[in-house]
Amino acid sequence: MHTSELVDTIDARMLGPLRLTVGARSAVPSATKPRSLLALFALNPHRQLSTGSLITELWEECPPRRAATTLQTYVLQLRRLLAEASGMESPEVAARLLRTVNSGYVFTPDDLYVDIHGFHQLADRAEMSDRAGRTAEAATLYRTAEKLCAGSPLIDVQHGPMLRAEVVRLEHSLLCVTERRIAMELRLGYHRAILGELASLTAQHPFHEDFHAQFMVALYRSGNRTGALEVFQRIRGAMVGEFGLEPSRKLQELQYSIMNDDGALDLPIAS
Incomplete structure (x- = not known):
């Protein structure tokens, strides 16, 4: 491939197992530390990563004596894989795609x-759609x-430290997206359709109050008021037993409201 030619789209998938392809060709190494390095580069395109931060990511507080040299070897492995996948030569990859800059x-x-x-x-x-009323x-x-996950x-x-922080942030974002989507589906009247999912979510996250609240509302709207109250007792027992805390005021x-059959919990009647 000549330098004037464009490299095919690089497709990086990290919501699950690591996948990185150029066109249809994989550039993922099999060795553990080069895989971590590739994930870190894909998460931080066009951002300089210092040699020190990469060494910390790969070895944390116990780097080997020749860590910088070993890191260079891993980068060369990644360049070779990217070259094979893209059809470029390794020197071209080093010049255009995975470059050495200053001390990183x-x-x-x-x-x-x-x-x-x-x-x-x-x-x-x-x-934005939610804020605009397009539920x-x-x-x-x-x-x-x-579905991307x-x-x-x-x-x-x-x-290492950087990837660990990213994974924690992503797991939190995934839960928030699921909670918001269920809120939309409750608003749309899909309470019966999501009962099974909410049963699973509350079992997986026994202290997640929003999922338990959504499960209680879905059960109530499905005509199972006692089931909704049992969900409350279950999370209350878990929270008191584990932390000595009562559930939130909300x-x-x-x-x-469920005990008193509050009509405010019913779906609004479409006009």
Whole structure:
């Protein structure tokens, strides 16, 4: 490939196992530390990453004596894989795609798709649709964002400090997107359709008050008031037993409303 030619779109998938392809060709190494390095570069395109920060990411507080030299070897492996996948020569990859700059490296693809960035873009669009009152559109966008996830983020990659922080942030964002999508679906009257999902979510997240509140509302609207109250008692027992804390006032008020068959919990009648 000549230097004037464009490299195919680089497609990086990290919402699940790590995948990085150029066209249809994979550039993911099999070794643990080069995989971590590739994930870090793909998450930080056009941003210089210092040698010191990369060494800390790969070895944390116990780097080997020749860590900088070993890091260079890993970068050479990545350049070779990127060259094979793109049809470029390794020196061209070093000059155009994975460059050495000052005391670090920078990944500079012309055309890069990262599923994590796509996820955040969809979530932002969904939030704007919700604010504009387009509830069904918001629910669809949130669900589309969720479908990008093929498992726990970077599930097959070793996490150093930077990747660990990114994974924690992503897991929180995924939960928020699921909670917002369910809120939209409750508003649209899909309470019966999401009962099974909410049963699973509350089992997976026994202290997540928003999921429990949504499950209580969905059960109540499905005609199962006793089931809704049992959900409250279950989270209350877990919170008191584990932390000595009562559920939030919001959740307690929801329990009171269900006990008193408060019509405010019913879906508004479409005009």
